Amino acid sequence: MTARLDAATIDLLGVLAYGELTAFERLAGDSQLAPTIEDKIALASMAHVEFGHFKQLRDHLQAAGVDPVAAMAPFVKALDAFHEATQPSDWCEGLIKAYVGDGMAADFYREAATYLTDKPTRALIESALADAGQAEFAVARVKQAIAEDPTRGGRMALWARRLVGEAILQAQQVAVERDALLTLLVGSGDLAGITRLFTSITEKHTARMHALGLQD
Amino acid sequence: MTARLDAATIDLLGVLAYGELTAFERLAGDSQLAPTIEDKIALASMAHVEFGHFKQLRDHLQAAGVDPVAAMAPFVKALDAFHEATQPSDWCEGLIKAYVGDGMAADFYREAATYLTDKPTRALIESALADAGQAEFAVARVKQAIAEDPTRGGRMALWARRLVGEAILQAQQVAVERDALLTLLVGSGDLAGITRLFTSITEKHTARMHALGLQD
Numbered sequence: 239m240t241a242r243l244d245a246a247t248i249d250l251l252g253v254l255a256y257g258e259l260t261a262f263e264r265l266a267g268d269s270q271l272a273p274t275i276e277d278k279i280a281l282a283s284m285a286h287v288e289f290g291h292f293k294q295l296r297d298h299l300q301a302a303g304v305d306p307v308a309a310m311a312p313f314v315k316a317l318d319a320f321h322e323a324t325q326p327s328d329w330c331e332g333l334i335k336a337y338v339g340d341g342m343a344a345d346f347y348r349e350a351a352t353y354l355t356d357k358p359t360r361a362l363i364e365s366a367l368a369d370a371g372q373a374e375f376a377v378a379r380v381k382q383a384i385a386e387d388p389t390r391g392g393r394m395a396l397w398a399r400r401l402v403g404e405a406i407l408q409a410q411q412v413a414v415e416r417d418a419l420l421t422l423l424v425g426s427g428d429l430a431g432i433t434r435l436f437t438s439i440t441e442k443h444t445a446r447m448h449a450l451g452l453q454d
Numbered sequence: 455m456t457a458r459l460d461a462a463t464i465d466l467l468g469v470l471a472y473g474e475l476t477a478f479e480r481l482a483g484d485s486q487l488a489p490t491i492e493d494k495i496a497l498a499s500m501a502h503v504e505f506g507h508f509k510q511l512r513d514h515l516q517a518a519g520v521d522p523v524a525a526m527a528p529f530v531k532a533l534d535a536f537h538e539a540t541q542p543s544d545w546c547e548g549l550i551k552a553y554v555g556d557g558m559a560a561d562f563y564r565e566a567a568t569y570l571t572d573k574p575t576r577a578l579i580e581s582a583l584a585d586a587g588q589a590e591f592a593v594a595r596v597k598q599a600i601a602e603d604p605t606r607g608g609r610m611a612l613w614a615r616r617l618v619g620e621a622i623l624q625a626q627q628v629a630v631e632r633d634a635l636l637t638l639l640v641g642s643g644d645l646a647g648i649t650r651l652f653t654s655i656t657e658k659h660t661a662r663m664h665a666l667g668l669q670d
Contacts (some may be wrong), residue, residue, distance in 0.1 A: 256491075262498055266482030275472075275523045275530065279512075282478055286505045289498055296495075307491045314491065 243302045245418035247354055251299055252309030253317075253412070253419070254347055254366060258292035259310075260317050261285075261340060265372075268332035277329075280375055284336070287370035298362050312416060316408040323404045330383045330390065331397050334450065337376035339401045341446050344369075345439045346409075353422050373449075380450050395452045402443065459518050461634035463570055467515055468525030469533075469628070469635070470563055470582060474508035475526075476533050477501075477556060484548040493545075496591055500552070503586035514578050528632060532624040539620045546599045546606065547613050550666065553592035555617045557662050560585075561655045562625075569638050589665075596666050611668045618659065 243251070262285045269281035296306040324339070326332035344367045351363040384391050413420045423432065447454035459467070478501045485497035512522040540555070542548035560583045567579040600606050629636045639648065663670035 259491075259494065259498060262501075263482055263486050263494075266479055266501065267486070270479050270483070275475075275526060278475065278479075279523075282475060282505055282508075285478075285482065286502060286509075289502045292498075293502075307495075310491060 243299075243304060243356060243359065246422035247356055247359055248299070248304055248309050249312070249416050249419040250347065250350055250354070250363070250422070251295055251304075251359065252306070252311075253313040254363060255292055255295040255299070255306060256310040256313050256317055257343060257347075258288050258295060258366065260321055261336075262289040262292060264321065264332075265336060268326065268329070268336065271326075271329045271332060273329060277379070280371070284370040284372055284375070291366040291370075294362060295366055298359065313412060316412045319411075320404055320408045324401055330380060330394060333372075333376040333379050334394055334398055335401055336372045337380075337450070338398050338443070338446055339405065340372060342402065342405060342439060342443055345442050349435050349438065350419075350423055373446075377449050380452075384451055391452060394450070395447070395454075398447060398450075398452060398454070459515075459520060459572060459575065462638035463572055463575055464515070464520055464525050465528070465632050465635040466563065466566055466570070466579070466638070467511055467520075467575065468522070468527075469529040470579060471508055471511040471515070471522060472526040472529050472533055473559060473563075474504050474511060474582065476537055477552075478505040478508060480537065480548075481552060484542065484545070484552065487542075487545045487548060489545060493595070496587070500586040500588055500591070507582040507586075510578060511582055514575065529628060532628045535627075536620055536624045540617055546596055546610060549588075549592040549596050550610055550614055551617055552588045553596075553666070554614050554659070554662055555621065556588060558618065558621060558655065558659055561658050565651050565654065566635075566639055589662075593665050596668075600667055607668060610666070611663070611670075614663060614666075614668060614670070 265281050265285035265288060269278045269285065272278040272281055299306040299309050324335060326335055347363065348367050351360050351367075354360050354363075380394065384394065423435070444454045481497050481501035481504060485494045485501065488494040488497055515522040515525050540551060542551055563579060564583050567576050567583075570576050570579075596610065600610065639651070660670045
């Protein structure tokens with residue numbers, strides 16, 4: 239029997255679970271935009287992996303006596319709003335969103351998880367955040383799309399910037415409303431730690447943009 | 455090493471694999487229409503199961519030295535056309551499509567599989583056609599929706615009839631183009647067998663409509 243979880247841990251598991259569920263839906267939706275059956279299968283496979291992660295997070299909450307739907311509920315509005323504001327208009331935008339957007343979210347959750355005291359939860363989050371294949375696939379396909387039409391590069395760089403902007407906007411909303419989660423990150427009063435967090439997330443974002451051949 | 459498969463067996467595995475892939479996409483898409491997070495999870499879980507079936511069929515084709523994409527290719531147009539013509543306009547229509555449409559397709563594939571000589575393929579198809587939970591879920595939710603608004607009953611019965619009509623239309627197209635598959639079903643010259651096939655499929659369709667509380 240897992241130990242009872244504290245409010246911040248439940249929050250982190252809840253936002254992550256709903257994040258995986260929406261990632262599943264989005265990747266499955268993108269697979270309908272795929273130009274070939276091979277691409278369709280690749281996207282559907284990633285969606286399949288994300289749903290597997292969702293199930294693990296849900297089962298972990300349930301085993302700790304927490305209602306998963308209640309744990310996810312506080313984050314539904316922000317995550318739905320993010321996806322509503324960043325609907326990809328084509329296949330290439332969808333791939334960048336899967337790689338840049340999910341990558342940044344994963345970096346953030348991974349950092350937050352290092353503050354958790356419950357070891358099984360930390361291990362579970364690490365495994366749920368493992369890349370489902372988006373990175374390699376998106377980098378190859380986006381580079382190919384830009385090689386075919388170099389004017390795409392500038393538009394895609396703007397798109398990635400918009401993703402980051404919308405993500406920050408929604409994260410701020412969540413931070414205002416979820417004291418426990420915010421305290422997990424900043425409550426230690428460790429300002430140097432918070433600076434390191436944002437520096438690290440920014441650096442990883444820049445690395446992803448460079449991998450895509452886009453200006454950050 | 456699986457024995458090389460004959461043309462009809464490859465056709466059946468191909469149409470079934472692409473059917474599972476599109477079922478996955480459709481259930482995942484329907485989960486975005488779900489009125490509650492619980493319903494969303496239920497639909498996403500079914501989509502997850504369907505993709506698992508797809509992977510088994512793909513792996514089976516690959517193990518027999520058959521390119522799965524080539525095996526699926528002849529059926530892409532017909533299945534895409536079916537889904538294009540039967541886009542659910544609401545949650546309830548989506549559930550009926552998942553139950554009535556997938557149910558009828560499964561009945562057909564299951565009957566076709568009985569003519570296959572390769573036993574491992576038959577066993578695999580049987581398992582891939584196992585209900586992913588659609589039946590129980592759709593019956594409960596559709597009955598509830600009709601109880602809340604009895605005028606829905608007539609509209610939903612018409613919708614189910616349209617699903618059947620479009621399915622027959624596309625099946626005829628496929629039958630004309632895929633000799634091997636057609637021969638599998640009718641080539642035995644066993645007219646009584648074909649009559650039994652259609653009688654059995656019709657009876658099962660009627661039973662599903664009654665389970666939903668709809669006129670067939």
